[in-house]
Amino acid sequence: MSSSPSRTIPIVPVEEVDEVGLYEIRRKIYPRAVSGIFARWRVFFVVATQLVFYGAPWLMWNGRQAVLFDLGERKFYILGLVFWPQDVVYLSVLLILSALSLFLFTAIAGRVWCGFACPQTVYTEIFLWIERKIEGDRLARIRLDAESVNAKKLAKKGLKHAAWIVLSLWTGITFVGYFTPIRELLLAIPGRLGAWEIFWVLFYGFATYGNAGWMREQVCKYMCPYARFQSVMFDKDTLIIAYDEARGEPRGARSRKADPRAAGLGDCINCSICVQVCPTGIDIRQGLQYECIGCAACVDGCDQVMDKMGYPRGLIRYASQNSLAHAWSRSAMWRRVLRPRTLLYAALLMAIAMAAGISLALKNPLKVDVIRDRGALAREARPGVVENVYRAQIMNTSETPQSFRLRVEGLPGIAVAGIEQPIDVGPAATRLVPFRIEAPMEAGAPGSHRIELIVESTGATPLQRRERATFILPRP
Amino acid sequence: MNTFTSPFWDLWVIVIVVASILGCAWLLWSTGRIKVKGKGPAADGAVSVTGHVWDDDLEEYNNPLPKWWSNLFWITIVFGIVYLALYPGLGSFPGFLGWSSTGAYQQERANFDARLAPMYARYAAMDIEVIARDPAARQTGERLFLTYCSQCHGSDAGGARGFPNLRDGDWLYGGTPETIVQSITKGRMGVMPALGAALGPEGVRDVAAYVRSLSGLAHDNLRSQLGKPLFMQNCAACHGAEGKGNQAMGAPNLTDQVWLYGSSESAIAEGIIKGRNVNATAGTNAMPAFGEQLTPAQIRVTAAYLWGLSNPAVAAK
Numbered sequence: 001m002s003s004s005p006s007r008t009i010p011i012v013p014v015e016e017v018d019e020v021g022l023y024e025i026r027r028k029i030y031p032r033a034v035s036g037i038f039a040r041w042r043v044f045f046v047v048a049t050q051l052v053f054y055g056a057p058w059l060m061w062n063g064r065q066a067v068l069f070d071l072g073e074r075k076f077y078i079l080g081l082v083f084w085p086q087d088v089v090y091l092s093v094l095l096i097l098s099a100l101s102l103f104l105f106t107a108i109a110g111r112v113w114c115g116f117a118c119p120q121t122v123y124t125e126i127f128l129w130i131e132r133k134i135e136g137d138r139l140a141r142i143r144l145d146a147e148s149v150n151a152k153k154l155a156k157k158g159l160k161h162a163a164w165i166v167l168s169l170w171t172g173i174t175f176v177g178y179f180t181p182i183r184e185l186l187l188a189i190p191g192r193l194g195a196w197e198i199f200w201v202l203f204y205g206f207a208t209y210g211n212a213g214w215m216r217e218q219v220c221k222y223m224c225p226y227a228r229f230q231s232v233m234f235d236k237d238t239l240i241i242a243y244d245e246a247r248g249e250p251r252g253a254r255s256r257k258a259d260p261r262a263a264g265l266g267d268c269i270n271c272s273i274c275v276q277v278c279p280t281g282i283d284i285r286q287g288l289q290y291e292c293i294g295c296a297a298c299v300d301g302c303d304q305v306m307d308k309m310g311y312p313r314g315l316i317r318y319a320s321q322n323s324l325a326h327a328w329s330r331s332a333m334w335r336r337v338l339r340p341r342t343l344l345y346a347a348l349l350m351a352i353a354m355a356a357g358i359s360l361a362l363k364n365p366l367k368v369d370v371i372r373d374r375g376a377l378a379r380e381a382r383p384g385v386v387e388n389v390y391r392a393q394i395m396n397t398s399e400t401p402q403s404f405r406l407r408v409e410g411l412p413g414i415a416v417a418g419i420e421q422p423i424d425v426g427p428a429a430t431r432l433v434p435f436r437i438e439a440p441m442e443a444g445a446p447g448s449h450r451i452e453l454i455v456e457s458t459g460a461t462p463l464q465r466r467e468r469a470t471f472i473l474p475r476p
Numbered sequence: 477m478n479t480f481t482s483p484f485w486d487l488w489v490i491v492i493v494v495a496s497i498l499g500c501a502w503l504l505w506s507t508g509r510i511k512v513k514g515k516g517p518a519a520d521g522a523v524s525v526t527g528h529v530w531d532d533d534l535e536e537y538n539n540p541l542p543k544w545w546s547n548l549f550w551i552t553i554v555f556g557i558v559y560l561a562l563y564p565g566l567g568s569f570p571g572f573l574g575w576s577s578t579g580a581y582q583q584e585r586a587n588f589d590a591r592l593a594p595m596y597a598r599y600a601a602m603d604i605e606v607i608a609r610d611p612a613a614r615q616t617g618e619r620l621f622l623t624y625c626s627q628c629h630g631s632d633a634g635g636a637r638g639f640p641n642l643r644d645g646d647w648l649y650g651g652t653p654e655t656i657v658q659s660i661t662k663g664r665m666g667v668m669p670a671l672g673a674a675l676g677p678e679g680v681r682d683v684a685a686y687v688r689s690l691s692g693l694a695h696d697n698l699r700s701q702l703g704k705p706l707f708m709q710n711c712a713a714c715h716g717a718e719g720k721g722n723q724a725m726g727a728p729n730l731t732d733q734v735w736l737y738g739s740s741e742s743a744i745a746e747g748i749i750k751g752r753n754v755n756a757t758a759g760t761n762a763m764p765a766f767g768e769q770l771t772p773a774q775i776r777v778t779a780a781y782l783w784g785l786s787n788p789a790v791a792a793k
Contacts, residue, residue, distance in 0.1 A: 375630055
């Protein structure tokens with residue numbers, strides 16, 4: 001197939017023409033350690049997000065785990081709040097808020113989420129740190145991998161993988177600890193773990209180990225959908241990691257003492273530090289590429305080189321395409337951060353966050369569903385009195401026991417019957433109670449009438465819920 | 477599945493499944509061997525193309541997929557073959573594990589019953605009157621009733637036209653704990669023959685008037701007197717000479733104020749003319765058997781709940 005000349009299109013000036021397949025073998029990337037302002041920011045985000053992730057399951061709240069997603073009971077506890085399946089709208093709100101935040105931050109500064117806070121980046125960063133502690137930095141690692149198998153290599157690799165696996169398993173346990181109380185989970189580890197808990201600990205641990213230890217940049221390049229669709233939120237005013245071509249080119253090696261202008265050179269000394277520190281292995285000097293996760297490691301790397309050379313910093317920097325094209329000043333570029341789309345995203349974000357906050361603050365912990373019996377429309381209870389049958393699902397989502405009274409409004413002489421009041425419902429519990437509503441035959445015209453069932457707690461701060469229902473009066 | 481399809485469809489499914497798997501394998505194998513001219517993708521600037529050209533100059537870039545990605549496809553093929561060997565999928569071949577959805581359902585039910593067994597164990601030997609006094613058992617009984625019985629008998633067990641009220645103390649087949657358990661376990665089939673032809677239109681009205689007189693409802697005296705001998709002749713065998721019914725066969729007591737289909741003369745006449753559930757089908761006037769769906773202990777708890785409803789004084793103790 002490949003030998004057929006008609007199917008092989010020679011392409012634009014290529015010096016070394018090779019045969020390549022439709023699949024590529026990954027070239028391992030050895031990112032070089034880098035320090036600088038953005039590296040410090042990344043460490044900050046790694047520590048902050050992981051303190052929350054590893055720490056939250058250990059917090060207690062009124063004698064229960066503060067953050068617990070109890071799938072079996074279908075209740076999600078977050079600090080003082082208890083979410084029931086009926087509260088799924090808050091999940092939608094959370095997703096909308098996350099999406100809008102992603103839009104906003106991406107429109108302003110590109111893939112900052114990818115570069116600083118995404119778990120893939122965060123765990124890769126942690127795993128790289130372990131790797132560096134055990135195997136050394138970039139060159140040492142390249143050399144170690146090139147060595148033939150020997151005791152020292154095996155020891156280092158073994159130690160590294162052991163450390164990775166321990167961390168991964170702990171991550172898996174922490175993850176499952178959000179669904180099974182983590183203290184019980186740890187006590188159950190010697191042989192009493194459920195099959196699904198074992199599966200999820202191992203699965204999540206394996207995913208951490210595989211993604212952060214082995215897959216790394218390939219997750220972003222090939223697997224992550226967000227990586228790709230963030231590209232469409234970029235515009236010419238979005239701050240991206242950019243190489244200042246006008247200032248850097250023509251690149252070339254030179255002595256520190258030489259005047260680059262006299263030698264006809266730009267500021268780029270072609271030291272390739274920016275390529276060596278890149279966790280996705282690209283050369284930022286080729287411009288904006290889809291592989292770039294916006295981690296700014298090359299910015300830190302290049303700034304150090306510029307300092308050594310005595311050149312101004314910022315040959316690689318956060319810059320918008322407009323600012324590079326028009327040679328805008330920093331302040332001119334930053335002014336364009338406030339543009340209609342970012343303002344709109346920010347306004348929407350604030351509005352929805354406020355609405356969600358108000359709604360959460362006013363959340364009624366009493367929920368009631370009233371279901372009319374479909375088997376019978378209306379019955380004559382006693383001569384002249386009609387009854388309809390209902391069941392009420394009374395959900396006490398508060399964490400204290402409650403007693404409720406039912407009453408009904410909507411027709412003259414209408415009343416609740418056939419139920420012992422008050423109705424006790426335990427903390428975070430549900431009761432399904434059948435009851436009847438009675439009304440005199442002459443309370444209204446035959447047919448269906450709107451009525452309102454009022455459920456009220458008897459406590460000091462009464463909870464109340466009004467539910468609409470229908471009452472049917474038969475033809476006499 | 478073979479009960480209603482011809483073996484052709486087995487073959488049809490097998491051919492499609494096998495051909496799809498082979499086709500996927502061939503596609504993976506052949507694309508893995510294609511080589512195109514160009515430099516490696518990571519080399520600076522240059523791109524390679526796959527060789528497809530449309531409209532003279534539109535070319536397809538070669539953006540190579542990582543090799544491990546195609547290996548994932550190979551893994552799915554292996555998975556598919558193993559799956560088809562173990563589980564049903566290849567026509568009517570049941571798979572070596574012998575899994576079926578019916579079996580899975582039964583397994584799940586058995587597991588569920590086993591989980592509930594300890595909770596119900598204490599009720600197995602307990603007297604139904606004693607269970608009825610246990611508040612926890614009453615709540616369980618209520619939930620069982622709401623799940624299995626309330627569709628017909630109403631959430632409050634108050635019944636509806638044609639479906640008996642279970643809390644009025646009046647029982648078609650008897651209200652002792654044992655008969656309630658029997659009714660739930662085996663179901664009931666209430667049958668009344670159609671007498672319209674035998675009695676004639678006037679006879680039906682006469683009998684209806686007599687029946688109304690039995691429970692003291694307003695009636696035509698003359699018709700009622702004419703109806704009495706007809707009743708003795710046609711109805712008394714089941715409903716008794718005094719019209720007090722017979723719980724052994726579920727014949728209703730006609731002297732009380734409880735009317736399953738209504739007490740109006742026309743409702744009574746309709747019952748006489750057309751009968752009830754004449755063909756003894758499990759349609760109207762029949763209570764389905766729950767012995768298959770509920771365990772004996774669940775039936776005891778449900779029966780205790782119902783017995784308690786019609787004997788509130790005892791249950792409240």
